[in-house]
Amino acid sequence: AQTVTQSQPEMSVQEAETVTLSCTYDTSENNYYLFWYKQPPSRQMILVIRQEAYKQQNATENRFSVNFQKAAKSFSLKISDSQLGDTAMYFCAFMRYGNKLVFGAGTILRVKS
Amino acid sequence: DSGVTQTPKHLITATGQRVTLRCSPRSGDLSVYWYQQSLDQGLQFLIHYYNGEERAKGNILERFSAQQFPDLHSELNLSSLELGDSALYFCASSGGEGFEQFFGPGTRLTVL
Numbered sequence: 001a002q003t004v005t006q007s008q009p010e011m012s013v014q015e016a017e018t019v020t021l022s023c024t025y026d027t028s029e030n031n032y033y034l035f036w037y038k039q040p041p042s043r044q045m046i047l048v049i050r051q052e053a054y055k056q057q058n059a060t061e062n063r064f065s066v067n068f069q070k071a072a073k074s075f076s077l078k079i080s081d082s083q084l085g086d087t088a089m090y091f092c093a094f095m096r097y098g099n100k101l102v103f104g105a106g107t108i109l110r111v112k113s
Numbered sequence: 114d115s116g117v118t119q120t121p122k123h124l125i126t127a128t129g130q131r132v133t134l135r136c137s138p139r140s141g142d143l144s145v146y147w148y149q150q151s152l153d154q155g156l157q158f159l160i161h162y163y164n165g166e167e168r169a170k171g172n173i174l175e176r177f178s179a180q181q182f183p184d185l186h187s188e189l190n191l192s193s194l195e196l197g198d199s200a201l202y203f204c205a206s207s208g209g210e211g212f213e214q215f216f217g218p219g220t221r222l223t224v225l
Contacts, residue, residue, distance in 0.1 A: 033213070035213065037216075042218075043201060043218075043219055043221075044115075044216070044218055044219070045203060045205075045216035045219075046115075046216075047213055047214075047215065047216075050213050091156065095214075098144075098163075098168075099161075099169065100146060100158035100161060100169060100171060101146070101148070101156075101158065101205075101214060102158070103155060103156040105155055106155070106156075
């Protein structure tokens with residue numbers, strides 16, 4: 001069974017600075033997807049970024065980028081130029097093709113002004 | 114707005130009762146997934162339907178059941194409710210095998 005570990009329960013960052021959230025996973029699969037979801041206080045689950053395991057290039061979406069290390073089974077999220085609206089719980093998730101999402105426990109990110 | 118709708122937003126009920134949660138997927142999406150988010154268990158997968166057929170079950174209790182109708186909307190039925198069933202229930206939809214999942218706003222269930 002796949003597992004996802006987020007070792008940082010809480011983090012904080014100053015507005016406009018950069019922060020990196022860590023995620024590791026365990027799987028014997030070779031083909032899979034990895035995701036970061038954001039859950040703000042409204043509790044809505046918002047897809048931030050996705051990475052296909054077969055792609056070596058790291059995914060980027062505006063201020064959000066990932067560092068995907070397949071051999072190390074590591075998938076960290078970097079948020080640049082942090083904004084107050086980035087304050088949320090962030091979940092790392094693993095998915096085999098056409099299958100369920102397996103979530104980590106989440107990291108609470110607080111952006112301070 | 115993800116395009117996935119869930120009703121009701123909030124539900125307060127008593128132990129032993131039965132409730133039905135409803136989900137309408139994004140237009141064109143054939144897959145519907147149900148997840149439960151609770152303080153002690155985190156986000157847990159419950160069940161997956163694809164074009165009306167059950168595809169996978171997670172840690173779903175026998176008291177819980179789901180179905181997906183021909184118009185692709187889905188319902189999650191929770192019966193003999195217990196205090197521990199209080200949680201946020203999410204529905205997510207995707208466009209087919211291997212696509213990312215988009216979440217609805219969730220239904221917050223409180224069992225008193």
